[in-house]
Amino acid sequence: MDNLECTVGEDSLNLQCNLCDSEVVHSMTEILLRGLATASVDSTTGDIFKNPSSVAVGMKAELAEYLIQRSTMLVGEAVDGGEDHSEELIKASSAPTEFLSDLIDGFVAPKRNLLSHVSGFLSSESRLNKIKDFIHKMEAEDCWALDGRESTAGTILKSIDMKCTFHCPERFDTQDKLAKHRSMCRFRIVNCQNDGCIASFSANHIERHDSVCLFKALPCEQLCEQHVMRCEMDMHCASVCPMKLVNCPFYQVGCETAFPQCVLNKHCSELLQTHLLYILQLTTRQEASVNDMNQRLHLLEKAQSLNELSGALDVRTLTLTTKEQEAKIKQLERDLKVQEAKLKKLENEFKLGKV
Incomplete structure (x- = not known):
């Protein structure tokens, strides 16, 4: 050829x-x-x-x-x-x-x-x-x-x-003219200039190859300041891009805002009081839920105790059954205190800026 x-x-x-x-x-x-x-x-x-x-x-x-x-x-x-x-x-x-x-x-x-x-x-x-x-x-x-x-x-x-x-049908009368033309001919073989790409092709396909080359560096699709290779764009946008959308860390307690990853600190700083209110509201709801659960458990334990007491055949059996029920109630009380302590600790940490 x-x-x-x-x-x-x-x-x-x-x-x-x-x-x-x-x-x-x-x-x-x-x-x-x-x-x-x-x-x-x-x-x-x-x-x-x-x-x-x-x-x-x-x-x-x-x-x-x-x-x-x-x-x-x-x-x-x-x-x-x-x-x-x-x-x-x-x-x-x-x-x-x-x-x-x-x-x-x-x-x-x-x-x-x-x-x-x-x-x-x-x-x-x-x-x-x-x-x-x-x-x-x-x-x-x-x-x-x-x-x-x-x-x-x-x-x-x-x-x-x-x-x-x-x-190319071009003709020339000297070798020099032919050589000069071939150095610029649209069918000359050229190499891709993108770092990492080893493809070669006729010069008339430069634009087409560049439009699909996996090694072409492109502006970030999420408009951060970085240029990323086409083959790495999806990974960049989904992981390290500072413009990647993230949910607020307090999403689970009520703040349903989504924003670029790079403004996370600013968001948390500006909405500190709002986030604190969400935490307090959640704590109140949890306390009410715990109290309600405690009452329900107490009623269940009481009903179970009455059933077991009514079935006792002698004083010894009655005594043992009573002690078992008391132990269960005390354990429940301890578990409730642990839960309350955890809630108070969460509130204190939030107030000190640890959350």
Whole structure:
């Protein structure tokens, strides 16, 4: 793709840029590899004398020749006013990867032998798995090197890209002019400038990549003063961002205000008396609740004691039962005092600024 193409004209040496959109070329190389694997698997299914690896080399040359000839022929016929291939050419100019897939389908279809058709009909999943496995094998063995596939893909792309949407058609009469142009060409390969990102792409995709790059530093979505990488924005906003919304620490006692984390101290300072009132109200409610609970428990204990006393068979049993009930009542009284002490401690700590 990057090799210089030289054409000797009548007056001077004509040098063409011919740089291509790297993303489109990469997609086309993947389609080429899958097409080769499919043709190799389908043409040898059920053949005990052949396997995909044994035909891959010859199939690769045949596929490359077919695709280049077919794409060149379509363009040539359109230019010469031959058969109407307008729909194919429109697809070729606007969606070259789809156009290439269609060409490969035309190449692969006749390669499927009878056993391949039957096998595909009975188990399409098995066929797809064989194709995937052979793709991995070819990549591991470098059966069709990436450079070779890119060269084939680039040749096809330049032949069908009549509107020059995906490759550069600029020509120059000197090497210096060509080199200067290539340093600025929209199809030159550039690296992402965001720290941590190792992506490379054609210069015409800089803005698109920047709009999705996970390493792009962006202003905080919650409008704090920090800039955060796109991939860390959610975590930042949910954890350390000073503008993260938080509930008041006294939310459970009545203050239902929510505010940015950075103004927590200011909020607590300004509403100190309000928070104190909430605490006192809660304490009062708890005391009333404790008293009410104590009365209910006392009644239950009294009723239980009467039941147990009425069932006592002698003085000894009556004495033991009475002592047990007294012990339970004393324990309840102690528990109530502990609860009251805790409430008073909470009030004192709040008044001293510890809460």
